[in-house]
Amino acid sequence: DTEVTQTPKHLVMGMTNKKSLKCEQHMGHRAMYWYKQKAKKPPELMFVYSYEKLSINESVPSRFSPECPNSSLLNLHLHALQPEDSALYLCASSQDPRTVTATNEKLFFGSGTQLSVL
C-alpha cells in the first residue's frame, strides 16, 4: 500500500462550523505534513509532524489545529474559518523526517480535500 488517503475529497462549510480533515497512510512513514494550495499556486507548508510530534508550524492561524493521534493518522481540525481559507488541503508523508532530503526519500501526497468556506 503506497497510498496516502484523504477524506473527505470535498468539503463545504460555513464560517461558524467545526469540521475535521483526515489523512491516513499505512506505509510506516514517520513524518506527516499538511500543505495548503490555493488555485493555480504552489503548495504552501503548514505543519510537519515528526514521530507523532509537531516539529514545524509555519505560523498558521490557530483556527487550524493539527493532531497526530498515531503514526498512521493525521487530522486537521477547522474552526471559525474565513472564506480566504478556501483551498486544496494536501496531506503528505515521508519515511523518515530526518532524511526527507536524501536521494531516495520523497513525499507521498494524497489527492487532497477541496475546501470551500462560505
Place this chain on the structure above:
Amino acid sequence: TQLLEQSPQFLSIQEGENLTVYCNSSSVFSSLQWYRQEPGEGPVLLVTVVTGGEVKKLKRLTFQFGDARKDSSLHITAAQPGDTGHYLCAGAWGTDKLIFGTGTRLQVFP
C-alpha cells in the same frame, strides 16, 4: 524566507517542441526535487537531485542541478500532449522542510 522562483510561469507549445523550465533561488539547497501535479490531485515526485552539477534523465526529461546548488532546470525533449501539467520544483532546507517553487503550467497541443 526561502523563495524558489520558477520560469516561465506558463508555457504553451506544440507537440514535438523542446522546452526548459528553470528553478532559481538565492539560497543553497541541500537537495531539490521536481514534482508534477494534475488537476485535483497531489504532486507526484519525478526526481531528486542532490549533488551540485548532477544531471538525471527520465525518458525525455532531463533534470540538472546547478553547480552551486542554488538552481535547477527541467528540459523536455519532443514534448507530447501527455506532458501537459503543473511542474513544481521543491527545495529542501534542513532535514524535514520542503518548500515548493512558484510552479510552471505547461500545455502541449497536438
